[in-house]
Amino acid sequence: MKKRKKLKKKYALYISTVFLLGCVTILLWDLKKSQEGENSVSAQTMTEDGTYAVDDVQTTDEISGTGANVLLQSSNLLSSSGADLETELTALNVVYPDQIGFVLINEQSGEVITTNESRIFTSASLYKLFLTYAILEQVDTGLLSLQDQMADGATIDDYLTSTITVSANEPAKELAHLIGWENIETFIHEQGFVSTSFNPYLEYDGIYYNGDLETTPAEVAFLLERLLEGELLSEASTKYFLGLLGNQQLVYALNTGLSSDVTFAHKTGLLDDVSHDAGILSMDGQNYIVAVLTDGWLNATDDATPVFEEIGSAVMTYLYAQ
Template sequence: MKNRKKLKKKYALFLSTMFLAGCVTFLLWDSANSQEGDSSASAQTLTTDVTYAGDEVLKANDSSIAEANAILQSSTIMTTAGEDLAADLDELNAAYPSQLGFVLINEQTGEAVTTNASRVFTSASLYKLFLTYAILEQVDAGALSLQDQMADGATIDDYLTSTITVSDNETAKELAYLIGWDNIETFIHDQGFVSTSFNPYLESDGVYYNGDLETTPAEVAFLLERLLDGELLSESSTEYFLGLLGDQQLVYALNIGLTDEVTFAHKTGLLTDVSHDAGILSMDGQNYIVAVLTDGWLNATDDATPVFEGIGSAVMTYLYAQ
């Protein structure tokens, strides 16, 4: 446990540095760009410049980023239950080689069980976690309000609710256009999530669009852990974000292996060949971060079901042992 605490302290120190690095000016589209482009970029856009306030700007060097990545990828097994969970994951990895990434963090003890935690996956709709973080950071900065109206008259609150609870792609894209895919990418990287990317590119219409969406199990898990610990956002925005995750309507993945004894505030991601689920498990007043990313399926909706059933059962066995 001491080793895990040291890792978390070093990670927290790095994040403090990265936060200061993130205090560079975060420019949003000007009014000219907000008027250009096709209807897919129709959301109202800010015409004011937004900065992440700070007294000085620090740049993290390559060694600090490498150290942070090592911490993100670390597995610290301290109990027999953790060893058993790792063994179950090994069996699943053998049955589905190179298709599974997993992180579980026991918030009470610091124990972490991982497999393929640093592997880059297509993020599918897990990118919406990072998008929501970026939007709520702007809310905390006063540049946006949850009651601001989008082009169709719905509020940012409405759009965020649809984006997280039912994984609406259109509301998510409009929110991304609101502050710019390029700005979101810069912000996320400045916060230390260096393996998460939207690969933005600029089109002739003056609008940034997303390319391949990528992330890792480790970075998804640590985003959730920092959210739960109140390290990402203000208290009100943290509570709001957690509330959205708790209202999740899509329960086709990890939920099928869990019992009614746990609550799961989470976000799914699904493509033809990809199925993910990540969130915060709560049982008997204790919290656990879990991220499960899978790919390589012909029909993920059906093919990934046995994996999520197996992982859910293994996780429940771990929780019962606490």
């Protein structure tokens, strides 16, 4: 009888031990799954929040330091000159709260300096960069030719030249109507520029109003870098587009703070309360993508000039340090 009691106690102890081990195993398994779930949610959130969340986006290894990774790269440790430039931008943002969006991409080092890079701005004439891309894509596919004539007898080449180099509005509008505003927006979104809109007409209760064309500093920089890298268009169209930017006649914005040591192939944008400048800086055989978008001015022509002078000077200090 005593022996049976001992066996029962021993068996009960064995069952208890197995039960406890099973509970611990289940708890550990649940904890692991919970952590995996949290990591999955975090990864999904980062993807959904990313400016360039598209199905065919390349990995960081494939396009390290490019516009598609602006938000990721901007969190990296900066060089001393990059940190100095960031400090200058921070100081400007104190004086002009939420009025300045900035992206600079160092093509050689992959370093990226940003502020308010995902903020949506009225694009002003920067929309003409995306318009030109859409037109030249149709040239590449054979739907259009640069020598096609518009209604007034001028060619698409003539219209694109005046659209970019002197920011003429009417030729730009005619080119947009040629392929359709909605088609431009659809095409641009398909290419990953999901925060850039082409909706110049808004309808409310049967009445049409002028709407805003919008973009972000990050997407403007992304467009310019992909253009420079030959990822957007054919070699001929890429060379043509860069040539238009290089022949820019409007130098009232960022040029005011740049030195003669650099060349700047760029496009400006100006409204009463908005002033932008974005393009490709080249010095000593090195290239830098820069996009500066500003708004909130009473008279942008005058009020934004000191800001561009200061930003241009700070950018030059950064370039000289490279």
